[in-house]
Amino acid sequence: MTKKVKLKISARLVKKRSRRYGFAASRHCRFCGNEAQMAFMDYKNIQFLRGFLTERGKILPSRISGNCCKHQRELSQQIKRARVMALLPYTAFQY
């Protein structure tokens, strides 16, 4: 039985890995420490909230919108409130 030798990680593999995680490094949340943006986060402010929905009306994940966990939670709570009050759609193919 031959022992499995752990090969050195080739340069190609290193580049492949860094390509996968590299672009997320410089993202920062637009709400963190920004009072002006926090004031916009309201279920009545649908012009602002619409920027965080896809064309089908789904909420954008935080890895795309760049929000931190806490603000993503608050944002989705406001979007869900607006959906209940028929200010925002649940899905985009209502009509």
Place this chain on the structure above:
Amino acid sequence: MVSRYEALLLTIPEITADEAKTIESHLDKVIKGATGSIISFEKWGKYRLSYPVRRNDYGNYFLVRFEAETSLLNEIKSIFAVKFHEMVMRNMIIQLDMNQSLVYQKPQSLEDAPVRDVNTFLKENKMEGLMGAAEGVDAEDFDEDED
């Protein structure tokens, strides 16, 4: 203990000013019974809804801001949900911070949106005579496909 609330009401599109007044006066009576006051009662106007609610494509929104006793909250909810059930389709009561600013962004209502009418467009762009010129042309003149 008095705390500040705001309630967004979605009503039927055919609601009259009198009916809105009765809602406001009823709410006022309940709140004034204990210590409290209505800060504002704003009519937003008619809006096109994102999805039909109770088979209505349009609806009127009202935003009420008031300060009331916390124990009255259930009664206030029942005013919107039970007493005025025919008129009010949806309601959402949210507690506000006392120090929070009362400024908010209102979505654009149908009444605020610019009127997109052919006549107003022509008038604004001074093309009033243009539609009149096409009156002499008949649809029959273009039907040349008959074989």
